[in-house]
Amino acid sequence: MNNWDEKWSQFLRDSESKHKYAAFVLLTAYLFINNSINAASSWTEFSRSDNNSVALWEPYVWEYSSALSTALLVIPLIIAIRILDQKVKVGATWLGWHFAFASLFSVAHVSLMVAFRKLVYLFSERNYDFGIWLNEFIYEYRKDVWGYITLITFYYIARFGYQRLIGEASPITRDTSQVTNDNVASTLPDYLLVKKLNKEFLVQVTDIQRVEASGNYIDLHTHVGVYPLRYTLGRFCEEGAHQGFMRVHRSHAVRIPAIVSISYEETGDGTIMLNNGQSVALSRRYKDDLKQALAPNQ
16 A cells, blocks of 8 residues: 555555444534534523523523434444445435335434433423423424435434445346355456545456455455455455465465465475465464365376
8 A cells, every 4th residue: 555545545544443443422512512612502582681591501491402312223223224335226215215204303303302401400490391292393394304314314314425435345246146056156257446546447357366255345456556345355266266375374265376385394384375465374273175186187
């Protein structure tokens, strides 16, 4: 990796397990900052009236209870959206489910918000009255639906940008998949499509010299660069066996035609040299299988 975007892409992949926590913290911070501004504005309006009976802390309780409720609901909401995207393609059904999610989100948000407010008011001498439930809910529902639209729009834009930034590869779907004799394991296509920043290009699978496990991804190493693919190493080796890929370590696999030499240590482990000058660790667990693959008739 010789340029900043490759290094940044690798950093994002390496730290992927922490991204969901960082996103939640940033969203929560945004909600509370935004609602603090709203509370300050509300208090300014109340204080201008000579008949003001609202205490300074009340607008903050109202706004913070809303922010906290939204933050708590974001986690199950994102899980539901991910399941939806896996099972339903974009279309009328997809929109219908989002409408249902928005309605459930609003009901849950209003219920939590009112519960938090009533809980806080128990420790004061004041009483909290939400008002006429139907009227107030319709008012909150309009705001919640717009908030839901804003949230999922940002989610999809952020996800699209994230995938482009890390340069995620994806197999090119074929009309018919090749199947092994057990009718279970399909094979890799001949090309992978890589979308990175404002570019799209093809990577030929046979140009991949080695594969390395990297969290939820595997890194595909070619003579041009490194491309992440959301696959497990075991699945990649299984589906890429007919193209010469073989696992040689818990975290590494190589394409057999790329091997130049193999050296062994007294421990039984070894080192594989590839035709691009790179070396890959060979575990003694996979040594015999590799020897058999290199010399099947011996």
